[in-house]
Amino acid sequence: MEPYQYPPITIAGTFRLVRLLLVDTATSPPTIDVSIVETSLPNPVPYDALSYHWGVGADEKPDRPINVSTPTGSRRLFIYEPLETAILELAAAGFTQRAIFIDQICIDQRSPADKAGQVPLMGEIYTRSARVVVRLGPSTPASDDYFRFVRQINAASPLGRIVQIAGKEFLPIYDAVADPTMPCDPAVAADRDALLALIQANPEFPLASAIDVQSRSWFSRLWVIQEFCLVRDAVLLCGGELVCVTCLRAAMLFFVVHNAWWLRNIKGDVPVSTMQQRERVFQLNAAIIRLFQERRAIHTGDGKRDLYDVVLKYNIDKEGNKIGATMPEDRIFGLMGLAREDEYWRQVRVRYHDAVGVYTDFAGLMAARSTDLLLYSQFPKEIAGLPSWVPDWSAKLRVPHGYMELGQPVFSAGGTGGPTPRVDPTSGCLVVEGVIVDHISRIGSRQLQLDPSDKASEGVDYISTKHFLDETQEFVETAAQLATSSIHGFHADQLAQVAIRLSDFGLTDKVLLQDMAPDAVATTLVRVRDQVHKTGQMLINVNNTVQIYNLGNLLQSLSQAPWYWAPPNEFEMVRSCAATPRQAVSTLLRGARLAAMDVLVALGASTAIFVVTRWLAFRKRFKGFNFEGVTSSQRAGLQRFGLDETLLRSTAMRDYRDHLARNIGNRVYMTKQGFVGLCPPQAVVGDAVAVVLGGTVPHILRAKAWAGAGRWEYVGEAYCEGVMQGEAMGQLDRRVGEILLE
Numbered sequence: 224m225e226p227y228q229y230p231p232i233t234i235a236g237t238f239r240l241v242r243l244l245l246v247d248t249a250t251s252p253p254t255i256d257v258s259i260v261e262t263s264l265p266n267p268v269p270y271d272a273l274s275y276h277w278g279v280g281a282d283e284k285p286d287r288p289i290n291v292s293t294p295t296g297s298r299r300l301f302i303y304e305p306l307e308t309a310i311l312e313l314a315a316a317g318f319t320q321r322a323i324f325i326d327q328i329c330i331d332q333r334s335p336a337d338k339a340g341q342v343p344l345m346g347e348i349y350t351r352s353a354r355v356v357v358r359l360g361p362s363t364p365a366s367d368d369y370f371r372f373v374r375q376i377n378a379a380s381p382l383g384r385i386v387q388i389a390g391k392e393f394l395p396i397y398d399a400v401a402d403p404t405m406p407c408d409p410a411v412a413a414d415r416d417a418l419l420a421l422i423q424a425n426p427e428f429p430l431a432s433a434i435d436v437q438s439r440s441w442f443s444r445l446w447v448i449q450e451f452c453l454v455r456d457a458v459l460l461c462g463g464e465l466v467c468v469t470c471l472r473a474a475m476l477f478f479v480v481h482n483a484w485w486l487r488n489i490k491g492d493v494p495v496s497t498m499q500q501r502e503r504v505f506q507l508n509a510a511i512i513r514l515f516q517e518r519r520a521i522h523t524g525d526g527k528r529d530l531y532d533v534v535l536k537y538n539i540d541k542e543g544n545k546i547g548a549t550m551p552e553d554r555i556f557g558l559m560g561l562a563r564e565d566e567y568w569r570q571v572r573v574r575y576h577d578a579v580g581v582y583t584d585f586a587g588l589m590a591a592r593s594t595d596l597l598l599y600s601q602f603p604k605e606i607a608g609l610p611s612w613v614p615d616w617s618a619k620l621r622v623p624h625g626y627m628e629l630g631q632p633v634f635s636a637g638g639t640g641g642p643t644p645r646v647d648p649t650s651g652c653l654v655v656e657g658v659i660v661d662h663i664s665r666i667g668s669r670q671l672q673l674d675p676s677d678k679a680s681e682g683v684d685y686i687s688t689k690h691f692l693d694e695t696q697e698f699v700e701t702a703a704q705l706a707t708s709s710i711h712g713f714h715a716d717q718l719a720q721v722a723i724r725l726s727d728f729g730l731t732d733k734v735l736l737q738d739m740a741p742d743a744v745a746t747t748l749v750r751v752r753d754q755v756h757k758t759g760q761m762l763i764n765v766n767n768t769v770q771i772y773n774l775g776n777l778l779q780s781l782s783q784a785p786w787y788w789a790p791p792n793e794f795e796m797v798r799s800c801a802a803t804p805r806q807a808v809s810t811l812l813r814g815a816r817l818a819a820m821d822v823l824v825a826l827g828a829s830t831a832i833f834v835v836t837r838w839l840a841f842r843k844r845f846k847g848f849n850f851e852g853v854t855s856s857q858r859a860g861l862q863r864f865g866l867d868e869t870l871l872r873s874t875a876m877r878d879y880r881d882h883l884a885r886n887i888g889n890r891v892y893m894t895k896q897g898f899v900g901l902c903p904p905q906a907v908v909g910d911a912v913a914v915v916l917g918g919t920v921p922h923i924l925r926a927k928a929w930a931g932a933g934r935w936e937y938v939g940e941a942y943c944e945g946v947m948q949g950e951a952m953g954q955l956d957r958r959v960g961e962i963l964l965e
Contacts, residue, residue, distance in 0.1 A: 242260060
């Protein structure tokens with residue numbers, strides 16, 4: 224059979240659809256006969272759209288044949304195996320009445336020109352479809368069980384209505400389910416009672432089944448975002464089971480209230496595996512909720528945002544799981560349907576197998592919109608050959624240090640405006656206006672590190688934090704001695720505040736100032752910082768204590784051991800036992816008992832820190848759970864080392880630890896004139912601290928001497944005490960000029 228040749232599309236707004244003519248599973252391979260028809264926007268024929276995970280590598284070739292009916296006879300077209308399976312499931316479920324948009328068939332995958340014309344239409348194609356069928360993959364016993372559970376709890380229950388309630392109005396219902404004894408108004412009480420009845424009828428939430436369904440690869444693919452969010456009606460297909468998307472959303476809501484009820488009614492020990500499953504469901508829910516939020520924003524009048532904001536939202540890794548995309552270019556093109564078609568959108572040129580060119584062109588467009596685009600040029604990069612100023616959207620990217628959340632900068636180092644950045648057509652450099660503040664003369668050796676025992680919540684390691692705080696304080700005190708320093712003449716309390724701001728990029732100070740007076744913030748920050756420092760020192764002492772009492776270490780370092788644990792040498796032991804055997808044994812046992820008490824107290828304090836740290840992370844996830852995990856002996860250990868359990872549990876401590884964790888990898892620096900701040904790990908002595916007009920935070924740049932004066936390589940974002948609120952812009956001795964970034 225001859226291969227199918229796509230007729231070129233010559234009319235703007237025209238796209239292709241598939242009609243399923245015959246699906247026969249009795250043959251091997253299955254027989255799939257289709258026709259490919261054309262229709263046009265804005266008034267296409269009625270059609271469905273398929274959303275699925277391609278599930279193939281970039282270099283794989285399609286090898287499953289289908290037959291395409293044409294006026295001159297059938298022609299052969301090859302597709303990938305996952306799509307073949309999806310078509311078989313569609314036919315079995317009865318989705319053959321309407322034409323279907325299937326991107327793998329409707330777009331000529333071998334033609335760059337066809338892709339360039341069709342990909343920008345994808346958003347409108349999915350928006351105009353009557354319904355999207357989401358194919359999650361093959362069924363399993365667990366997925367069948369969960370789909371049946373979802374349909375069951377949605378049948379004749381209030382979930383369908385409650386899931387439409389806005390978040391603020393839902394919170395009283397959640398609280399009432401979590402604590403049925405609390406007073407509430409009649410409407411809330413009615414919903415509470417209905418939910419409690421549903422929980423009583425389903426006391427065991429199918430955690431493993433929920434994980435099976437919600438961990439399917441479809442939920443983690445970038446293309447499916449616009450495919451799912453733009454259409455109003457969508458159904459989920461998994462093997463032979465179907466549920467509506469609203470039913471799935473209701474089941475996720477039911478898990479939240481079910482979990483609140485479960486936490487209140489725990490009796491006895493809970494297996495670690497159960498807690499891990501519940502944590503996993505929360506993680507999976509978070510990713511899916513983002514899809515529902517996007518759907519709501521699009522369909523309730525908030526409208527589409529610009530392409531820059533959409534690309535940031537879906538390429539910045541906030542939950543620890545970066546959304547998947549096989550082709551790096553799709554991290555831009557796969558999101559165009561979610562963005563409004565403004566002047567920037569219309570300048571994006573769709574093409575593939577040119578990630579460097581696509582990313583560079585897009586960065587040039589977006590830099591004109593926001594100079595903070597530079598903050599997303601983070602290292603290391605996955606794609607080789609990118610200019611230093613161009614973000615690699617395929618790499619793991621984080622929210623910038625100087626932002627509380629995406630879209631929420633907390634500083635204004637570059638003031639409120641400046642000339643629009645531009646790309647020099649000859650050199651390819653990004654040209655910005657800015658100020659070189661100073662050059663780095665010294666960089667610290669200490670870095671904050673993740674606690675290896677707290678990977679789930681990405682908590683900071685206290686011991687590395689203690690060393691980092693010590694080094695930061697030393698840098699601040701040294702810089703203050705320079706007459707040219709911005710902190711010269713500061714008294715001890717002011718220097719302590721500077722050191723705290725350096726440790727967490729100044730973020731906790733900004734958070735606390737929202738609810739507290741400046742003096743109260745300063746006092747609280749010092750207490751929190753001191754507790755973290757003491758905790759690190761306590762853990763160092765614990766490690767030393769345990770190490771001393773290790774018998775192997777003891778034999779090598781008896782001089783370090785306390786008197787009550789150092790055993791006598793053999794001669795003294797024999798002589799003592801011979802003279803006063805009872806007293807000798809008593810002395811040795813008393814020493815052993817005291818040693819054991821010392822180790823237990825130290826370990827008790829260490830364990831208490833572990834428990835409190837977990838409690839803080841646990842409380843963030845399991846809202847409303849009153850966890851009293853520190854025992855009296857552990858509390859005594861904390862007190863012995865001068866630690867305050869209440870402060871360790873406080874929201875100020877939680878915020879400070881969270882901000883420290885965001886600062887992992889950065890190092891403290893000092894410049895020639897005595898500016899102090901934080902720089903990325905790849906910074907070196909001699910690098911410049913610069914402020915770009917209109918930017919929110921300073922940047923670290925590296926001179927490219929061989930490339931000509933004024934050319935720089937971008938290194939990363941920075942904190943610089945004394946210039947974070949635009950001070951450098953007002954200093955006449957610092958001339959604003961062009962900075963060329965290669």
